[in-house]
Ligand SMILES: CCCCCCCCCCC/C=C/C(=O)SCCNC(=O)CCNC(=O)[C@H](O)C(C)(C)COP(=O)(O)OP(=O)(O)OC[C@H]1O[C@@H](n2cnc3c(N)ncnc32)[C@H](O)[C@@H]1OP(=O)(O)O
């Protein structure tokens with residue numbers, strides 16, 4: 001990945017940070033983008049231990065203007081963009097019947113609209129560069145299994161899956177690959193804080209995973225590294241589940 005310029009939204013924490021660390025270890029220059037500047041700067045220090053260029057940009061992906069600024073900054077600093085990882089997301093548990101309009105909108109805005117704003121802006125830049133490139137979206141297995149309590153996130157991630165397939169077909173002629181990773185529960189992440197913060201919930205989640213454990217951020221980062229690398233040069237429009245067979249487990253008798 002030497003010389004590659006990579007933007008990772010939500011790159012200061014959880015899976016985003018794990019991907020940023022692994023891509024940096026492999027030689028890439030990294031741009032991490034999210035809202036909390038303190039988190040961004042702390043993560044940048046860790047990522048830069050690999051001696052690469054690490055840029056932070058305080059960006060709310062719900063704002064097309066801020067996304068445009070993020071892309072301009074990445075191009076000014078690195079001269080180009082090779083890879084975008086749409087990882088930023090919001091989620092929390094709330095019964096559908098109690099969910100406020102604002103609660104629905106905040107998650108759909110971050111997950112679906114944010115992914116779209118970033119993809120369109122970066123896609124235009126890649127076409128302008130005439131270099132091709134690739135986009136990796138972070139989805140979720142709950143698109144297929146459903147997940148009571150997170151209707152906003154489930155619906156938005158389903159939109160991201162459909163967008164992945166559509167852009168892969170539309171932008172293949174521009175040599176832009178678009179793929180998706182669908183993780184199941186991964187330990188030590190924002191999802192853990194938001195979705196299984198009590199021992200009871202954690203146990204319920206673990207009980208549904210045939211592999212008997214949650215995934216680790218590094219395991220997701222390794223899959224991401226393959227997908228954004230040239231080893232995956234003929235892979236586009238695909239989604240990759242990484243969940244210890246969790247979404248296949250219907251309980252049995
Ligand atoms: C059995 C357990 C289930 C196991 C499942 C296993 C499968 C795993 C699948 C996981 C898939 C996806 C995972 C993830 O995406 S995890 C990402 C987690 N990280 C984050 O969420 C970090 C970022 N989050 C946030 O910034 C916030 O949580 C938020 C998304 C809310 C956005 O912040 P913002 O500042 O924009 O929003 P507000 O605070 O102003 O709130 C907006 C409205 O939303 C209402 N709200 C917020 N939190 C809750 C809550 N916990 N319950 C109910 N409603 C909530 C808030 O009240 C606002 O609405 P109102 O104005 O009407 O009050």
Ligand SMILES: NC(=O)C1=CN([C@@H]2O[C@H](COP(=O)(O)OP(=O)(O)OC[C@H]3O[C@@H](n4cnc5c(N)ncnc54)[C@H](OP(=O)(O)O)[C@@H]3O)[C@@H](O)[C@H]2O)C=CC1
Pocket residue numbers: 009010011012013014015016033034035036037039059060061062086087088089090110114138139140141182183184185186187189190191192
């Ligand atoms: N961990 C898991 O088990 C699973 C995770 N996923 C997906 O993996 C990805 C990473 O999740 P995870 O690491 O768990 O969670 P985190 O909470 O650690 O990461 C989410 C990141 O998104 C950023 N973010 C949230 N809202 C915005 C916004 N409006 N603009 C810019 N950045 C934003 C947050 O930073 P800030 O708040 O500072 O903006 C944060 O860094 C997400 O797409 C999630 O849906 C999917 C399935 C399972």
